[in-house]
Amino acid sequence: QSVLTQPPSVSGAPGQRVTISCTGSSSNIGAPYHVHWYQHLPGTAPKLLIFSDSDRPSGVPDRFSGSKSGTSASLAITGLQAADEADYYCQSYDSSLSGYVFGTGTKVIVL
Amino acid sequence: QVQLQESGPGLVKPSETLTLTCTVSGDSMTESYWVWIRQPPGKGLEWIGYIHYTGSTSSSSSLKRPVTISRDMSKNQFYLKLSSVTAADTAVYYCARGSGYYTRLLFDFWGQGIPVTVSS
Numbered sequence: 001q002s003v004l005t006q007p008p009s010v011s012g013a014p015g016q017r018v019t020i021s022c023t024g025s026s027s028n029i030g031a032p033y034h035v036h037w038y039q040h041l042p043g044t045a046p047k048l049l050i051f052s053d054s055d056r057p058s059g060v061p062d063r064f065s066g067s068k069s070g071t072s073a074s075l076a077i078t079g080l081q082a083a084d085e086a087d088y089y090c091q092s093y094d095s096s097l098s099g100y101v102f103g104t105g106t107k108v109i110v111l
Numbered sequence: 112q113v114q115l116q117e118s119g120p121g122l123v124k125p126s127e128t129l130t131l132t133c134t135v136s137g138d139s140m141t142e143s144y145w146v147w148i149r150q151p152p153g154k155g156l157e158w159i160g161y162i163h164y165t166g167s168t169s170s171s172s173s174l175k176r177p178v179t180i181s182r183d184m185s186k187n188q189f190y191l192k193l194s195s196v197t198a199a200d201t202a203v204y205y206c207a208r209g210s211g212y213y214t215r216l217l218f219d220f221w222g223q224g225i226p227v228t229v230s231s
Contacts, residue, residue: 099170
């Protein structure tokens with residue numbers, strides 16, 4: 001069972017901005033441990049999108065940004081494109097579980 | 112470029128042991144964490160465990176049974192053994208590289224995933 005909660009889906013028209021929330025607790029995001037984000041297209045390998053709350057690996061467009069406050073984190077996608085339609089997961093470390101936890105996952109739908 | 116590839120049986124009978132192999136290329140496995148993650152049908156990602164380059168291992172307490180993660184650095188491979196499988200272990204299994212300090216671990220390279228079904 002996931003200890004990080006995300007909305008099941010978010011949607012937006014091409015060019016719009018969408019945000020995905022990731023809500024945790026004092027034993028993970030609020031500890032504070034870093035939050036990382038992954039983009040997952042079904043049938044492919046998940047891709048690291050944001051690491052350490054707000055950093056982007058090389059090659060990831062600056063349309064993707066991350067932030068964190070308290071026990072929650074957010075992923076924002078601006079200039080939404082059809083290619084962004086995928087599942088997105090947050091991930092952190094949890095001290096009470098002594099392990100790594102993922103969010104419940106959010107499907108981004110481009111209208 | 113680091114690449115990982117999972118291999119193993121696509122079908123395992125209940126109560127048997129699932130054994131998967133991850134073959135790594137582009138990295139000598141002398142650093143980092145080597146990780147197993149799975150995704151049951153219609154559900155999210157779940158961390159299973161890792162083997163550190165030093166040989167130490169850790170696994171998720173939620174599995175509630177022994178998980179064995181081992182490696183053969185001469186073959187650039189690491190392995191997952193999950194015993195007494197049930198239908199709840201049906202999932203796509205991914206291997207990945209974990210980078211960073213253990214409380215800040217991120218998974219920067221992943222395999223394509225291998226679907227495993229537990230059924231008689």
